[in-house]
Amino acid sequence: MSKTTITANGQTKNLSLEPRRLLADVLREDFRLSGVHIGCAHGACGACTVHVDGVPRLSCLTFAVQCDGAEINTVESLGGDDAHHLLQRAFREEHGLQCGYCTPGFLMTMAPYVEEMAAQDRMPEDAEIRHAMSGNICRCTGYQSIVAAVRLAITQRRNGESTQ
Amino acid sequence: MRPAPFSYHKAERLDQALALLAEFGEDARPIAGGQSLVPMMNLRLARPSHLVDINALDLDTIELRSDHLHIGALVRHERYARESLIAQHFPAFAEGVEWIGHPTIRRRGTLGGSISHADPTAELPALCVLLGAEIIAQSAEGSRRIPAAEFFISAYVTSLEAGEMVTGIDLPLPKGKSSGAFEEFAERSGDFAIISAGVTLEHDGRAITDARVVWSGVDLAPVMAERAGDLLRGKPLSAPEAEAAAQAMSAGITPLDDPMASAEFRHSLIVELTQRALTRACEKAMQAS
Known part of the structure; x- marks a missing residue:
């Protein structure tokens, strides 16, 4: 498990994460942000696009542990x-x-x-x-x-x- | 699907990344943009036990070094279009990379990642072979330079060894006047290519003095047209007889035959795209002269 601090839509959480967990799943399950939709889970459909430090990113191709210290915005923040x-x-x-x-x-x-x-x-x-x-x-x-x-x-x- | 479990290591420096790759060998993979590796992991086609995150490494320079252009492994695809050195010296490269993925993928995916992944239809492997790139591979033992033609062995298979990672490529600068173009056919924008064709020309302002042609989608690694130079040398830029040359250089080529496209369709595409790329490369050469 990896200690990871993620801020999503202004809410900061200190999480203990399995490295294999996708950012999309952590946003949906740990932050309860169900606006993050997962379509294909391999980067072909774009449904899971969120902003990582202000830049659009496919959250199904990003491991949450890679986002330590990052600010994420989902559709709920729009x-x-x-x-x-x-x-x-x-x-x-x-x-x-x-x-x-x-x-x-x-x-x-x-x-x-x-x-x-x-x-x-x-x-x-x-x-x-x-x-x-x-x-x-x-x-x-x-x-x-x-x-x-x-x-x-x-x-x-x-x-x-x-x-x- | 979700990936199989793995351990995550964030490298802060190159020596640290290489030490981790040496320690875990075949079980480790470097991860940068993850735009190819993570889909493979999500589909469980790749199951590395250790991921070494190299995003923090200082490998994103693009610079002229004596007789070549160096592009670092961590350069993200969206950057090529903004680099005047690429547009100026490598027009085929500048055009080819426009076909990579979609904007969100291009913003994140890296040169080193695409090359190491070695998808048989990807643009960067074909461009590296076309331009005679040297691929720089580093391990804890040291560094070696691998000619692109020897680097791409088959679909998703390269000559990288356990413990090695790509740190950049060197593209030799054209010696005289040169031109180039790249054409691709895919079912939808950003999809995997069915066939792509890249062309580079050397010329004296009036006629072609040498030519190189590469195709992807023909076989499991990029294929160079062996007779391109012989067929095109001496042809005037104003009338390169592109169709005849494209027909002749692809005679005897048997492309892949799969549910995506038949060998016959692929062969027609090879001729058409090669002809278009040749014609445009000649037009660009004349405009510049």
Whole structure:
């Protein structure tokens, strides 16, 4: 067992972990953050994407012991239980989800991308948006409505709307 | 699935990592980005008893060293695109690495990891063979340099020995004017390649003076087109007869035949992608001249 200190969504825990435990499982089981969804568990679907020190990372390809001292953010930290973050609202408006299983991964992958585009004050081509989210698989939407949601969020951020 | 149990060791320095790898031998694997190793562990295709975390090591330099470009093993894939030295000297490399995985994977995965994993369809092994890279392997005993053509033996099999790890690669700088391009076909963006083709050309501004072509997806390790130089030397950049050359150099090649793609389909892809890469490499050479 390895002593590991992890902070998730601002909550710090000192854990004694088996090295083989995936960050995704520790977030779900030890932190009770069920917004971390596990699809394929081998890096092909993107559903488990979280932020490690602010950067999107596949939590199924990360051992929790590797995150000693790291700050993790999950989808719960975006817009809380009522999912009020600007990108989440855009997904609702544009019908960017149906079953919702892949949605936390898409949101965590694309939220920093929306910020990056807003900072550059630039609307990317659809192909660029599709490339940015190419590591996330959705079986319901056909992606078109997710692209539309991302475009809406970028437009709103460029117009100065707050994410919250 | 979840990984089998293992012990975790975080190395702070190279000598410490090498000592751990020496101590545990075949039972140990270094882990950096984990974008290839952890899927293999999750699927229980790999069951190392010891993982040596090398992320803290100082192995992420990209720099010119006399007649070659050195790229450290811990350079993450997303960085290649920002390095002007790569774009300037190795256009085929710059194009090829754009095909690696997806953005989240590229942000984390490393050069050394991809090379050590040696997936038969991966871009970096093919690029190393194309560019005549030397792979630098270190162990507690010392260091050795392995030509890429001898490093990749089969699918997921390299000439690395127990206790060794890749610490970087050296790419020899082109001596004269050069160009290059890389083409790939996969079912979806970021998927494993079915076939990829990489090309490098040397030229005098008007005609090709030498050429190298590499394919992945043909066999279990990257394959060099043996006759590429003979077929292309002397051809004008403006009319390289790319299709005929691609046909001729792939004659007699029997690609893999598996549920993903038939040998016949793969062969058509080899010709088409080689032709496209050759044509673009010539176009780039003319624009630069």
